[in-house]
Amino acid sequence: MTFRVVGNDGLPLDAHLDIEGDEIIFHSRGGIRGRTGARNLDYGPGLRLLLQRVRASGCSLSGVWLDSDDVRLIDLDRRQILQGPELTSEPNEQFRIMSNRMQLFGRPPGAPYGGSRVKKVRLRIANPNDNISLEVKLALEWVPSDAPRRRRVATVDLKYVTAEHVWNAVQHLIEYPHELLPNDVSEFNAIINSNVRLPPRSIVSLAVSEALGLKVGTYDVPCDTEMLCHKILKDAGFTILQRGDSVPSEPIPISDDDRVWVEGGQALLVHLQRERAAGLSRAKKQSFVRLHGALRCENCGLDPVAIFGPEVGHACIEVHHSRTRIREMAEGHRTMLSDLQCLCANCHRIVHARLRRELS
Ligand SMILES: [Zn+2]
Numbered sequence: 296m297t298f299r300v301v302g303n304d305g306l307p308l309d310a311h312l313d314i315e316g317d318e319i320i321f322h323s324r325g326g327i328r329g330r331t332g333a334r335n336l337d338y339g340p341g342l343r344l345l346l347q348r349v350r351a352s353g354c355s356l357s358g359v360w361l362d363s364d365d366v367r368l369i370d371l372d373r374r375q376i377l378q379g380p381e382l383t384s385e386p387n388e389q390f391r392i393m394s395n396r397m398q399l400f401g402r403p404p405g406a407p408y409g410g411s412r413v414k415k416v417r418l419r420i421a422n423p424n425d426n427i428s429l430e431v432k433l434a435l436e437w438v439p440s441d442a443p444r445r446r447r448v449a450t451v452d453l454k455y456v457t458a459e460h461v462w463n464a465v466q467h468l469i470e471y472p473h474e475l476l477p478n479d480v481s482e483f484n485a486i487i488n489s490n491v492r493l494p495p496r497s498i499v500s501l502a503v504s505e506a507l508g509l510k511v512g513t514y515d516v517p518c519d520t521e522m523l524c525h526k527i528l529k530d531a532g533f534t535i536l537q538r539g540d541s542v543p544s545e546p547i548p549i550s551d552d553d554r555v556w557v558e559g560g561q562a563l564l565v566h567l568q569r570e571r572a573a574g575l576s577r578a579k580k581q582s583f584v585r586l587h588g589a590l591r592c593e594n595c596g597l598d599p600v601a602i603f604g605p606e607v608g609h610a611c612i613e614v615h616h617s618r619t620r621i622r623e624m625a626e627g628h629r630t631m632l633s634d635l636q637c638l639c640a641n642c643h644r645i646v647h648a649r650l651r652r653e654l655s
C-alpha cells in the first residue's frame with residue numbers, strides 16, 4: 296500500500312512510499328516542479344522527516360538498500376547504503392551518508408560529477424511494539440491507488456509455459472527490469488549469467504503472459520506457486536540458487552580444437568559462452584520444432600530422431616550462433632533465437648573450424 300509523509304504542520308508532503316511488511320520502499324524523485332510527470336518533489340524533506348520519526352517512535356533501522364529498477368538485479372549486499380553502526384547514527388547523519396552513497400552508486404569510475412541523490416530506497420524497520428502499525432507510528436497518510444490490480448494466473452495455466460517462453464521472458468526482463476513484478480523479493484533467483492540473477496516468479500509471470508497471449512504486465516503468478524516456477528525454470532535449463540549463494544563457475548566444456556581457438560582470442564570465447572548460455576539451447580530447439588515440425592540439422596539436413604530415436608536423438612543437435620559476426624559481438628549484445636542455428640555436432644565442428652581459419 297502506498298502512503299505519503301505528513302509534515303509536522305499536518306500537511307501532506309509530496310513524498311511517497313510503500314509499506315511491505317517491515318520494509319518501507321521510499322519512491323524516487325523525478326521530473327521538474329510545475330511540469331507534468333513530476334513526482335515525489337519533497338523527496339529530501341520527506342526522507343529526512345521519515346528518518347527522524349523512525350528514531351522518535353522507538354523503531355530502528357536494520358538496513359537500507361538502493362532499490363531502483365536498474366539495480367534490482369544486483370545482490371542486496373552490494374547495494375546496501377546504510378549498515379552497521381551507521382544504522383544508529385543521528386537521522387541527519389544517516390540522510391547525509393545515504394545521499395552520498397546513492398550519488399556514487401553507478402557513477403562511472405573516475406567521473407567527478409553525476410549520479411542521482413534521490414533514488415528509490417528500501418528501508419527495513421525494526422518495530423519493537425508492533426501492536427501499533429508503522430503507518431500510525433510514522434504519521435503516514437494512506438494514498439488510495441488508482442493503478443489497476445493485477446490478475447492472478449491460475450496454476451493450471453503454468454503448464455503451457457515452454458523453454459522458449461522462458462527464454463523470451465528472461466531477455467525481456469534484462470532489457471526492461473522495471474517490468475519485474477513489484478514486490479517480487481524471493482529468497483531464490485534464477486541464474487542468467489555471472490552478473491545477472493532474476494526472481495523466478497517475475498520470469499514465469501511474463502512467460503505465462505506470452506504463452507496464453509495475455510497482455511504483458513497485468514498478470515501475476517501467485518506466491519504459493521514459487522516451487523512450480525522453479526521447476527519450470529529448471530526444465531528450461533536455468534539454475535536456481537538461494538539469494539546469497541555464489542554461482543559455481545563451471546568451465547564451458549569445449550573440444551580440443553575449440554580450446555586452441557579460445558586461447559587465440561576473447562571474442563571467440565564470447566561466441567562459445569553465448570552459445571552455451573543458460574536456457575538458450577532448449578529454447579532454440581523448441582522454437583525450431585514449433586516452426587518446422589521436427590528437429591534437424593540446418594546445414595546437412597540430418598534428422599536425428601529418424602536415426603537415433605526420439606529419446607536421445609535431440610542430443611546430437613547443437614545451437615550455433617550464426618547471425619552476428621563474432622568480431623562484432625560486443626559484451627552485452629542480446630542474443631535472439633533467430634540469431635541461432637540448429638546444427639548436428641559434426642556440422643557445428645566444421646563451421647567452427649571454418650571460423651577459426653577465417654580469423655587466424
Ligand atoms: Zn549437420
Ligand SMILES: [Zn+2]
Binds near residue numbers: 643
Ligand atoms: Zn557455434
